[in-house]
Amino acid sequence: MKEPKMVGRRSFIKQSGFLLSSALIPLNGYSMAIMKKYKYKMGLQLFTIRDAMKNDPIGSLKTVASLGYQDLEIYGYDVDKGTYYGYKASDFKTILDDLGLSASSGHYGFSDYFDKSEDQLKQYVDQCIEGSHALGKSYITWPWLAPEQRTIEKFKLLTDKLNRIGEQVNDSGLGFAYHNHGFEFIDHNGKNGYDIILSETDPNFVKLQLDLYWVKHSSKLSPKELIAKQPNRFVMWHIKDMDKVSRDYSELGNGSIDYKTMLANIDQSGLQFYYLEQGGNFAVNSMQSITDSATYFKKHLQKYL
Structure with missing residues (x-):
C-alpha cells in the first residue's frame, strides 16, 4: 500500500467530509447519551474487516463509528515504517480522534520472534511500545503461536518470553496480555498450554485476553470456570459466535453460544x-457481518456490559 501524505486534523475532516459534531447525533438509532450508560465501550477487533481496511481504511472506519463501535483493537503495525494501515501512527491517531474512536489494544507479531535472539525480541517490543504509545493504547497483546510453537516444551519457553516482554511493556507504562485460541487447550498427557501460561507467568506483568469463542470451542472448562481461577488477570475479552453446524465463526445471534446466560453470570471484576x-x-x-453483530449485540447483550 502506498503511504499517504501526512494529514492534519482540519485537513482530514475537510477531505473526508466527516464532522466531529456528527458523533453527537444518533448512530443507527442509538445516541451517544444512551451509549454512555454502559460501563465499557463497545469494541471491535479490526481483523474482522481486514479486507475492507486494506481497500478503504477511512471509509471503513467511518462505517464502524456509525454502527456504534467506540473502541478498537488494532493489528498489522509496520514497525519499519511506523505505520498502521498505511498511515503514520500519529496521523492514524488523528483519524481515530476525528471519528470519535479509541484504540485500547493491539495485536503484534511476536510469534515471528519466538526463535530470534533476546536482543532482537527486545528491540521489536520497543518498536511495538512506540507504536502503541502513538495511538494512546492501554495494552500490547501477543495474539498467536505458529503451529510448530505449540508443544509443551515450547509453551514452557513461551512463559519466560511472556514474563520478560510483560516486564518491559509494563516499565513503559502499558499493559501486556496473551490472547488464546483453541490450541492452548489441547491435552498433552494431562497437561495443556493454557495451564502452563496461567501457572508460570507473573500475573503482575502478564494479563490475559480471553477469546470466549475458543474457550467454548476447545476447552473442557467454561469461560466462567477459567476466569474464576485468576479473575483479575482477564482484562480483555473477544466476543464472537459459533456456527451451529460447522462450529466455525458466525455473526452474533446466528450461532450456538448462549451469550445472554454467559454474560449475565460471568465474573467481570478484571474486565477492562x-x-x-x-x-x-x-x-x-465482513462489513455486513459487523453491522449484523452490532445490531444484535446492542439489542440483546450490551445491557450486561
Missing part, C-alpha cells in the same frame, strides 16, 4: 475492554 470479532465465515461480507 471487550471486542466483537469474526475471523471469517461471513454470511455476506
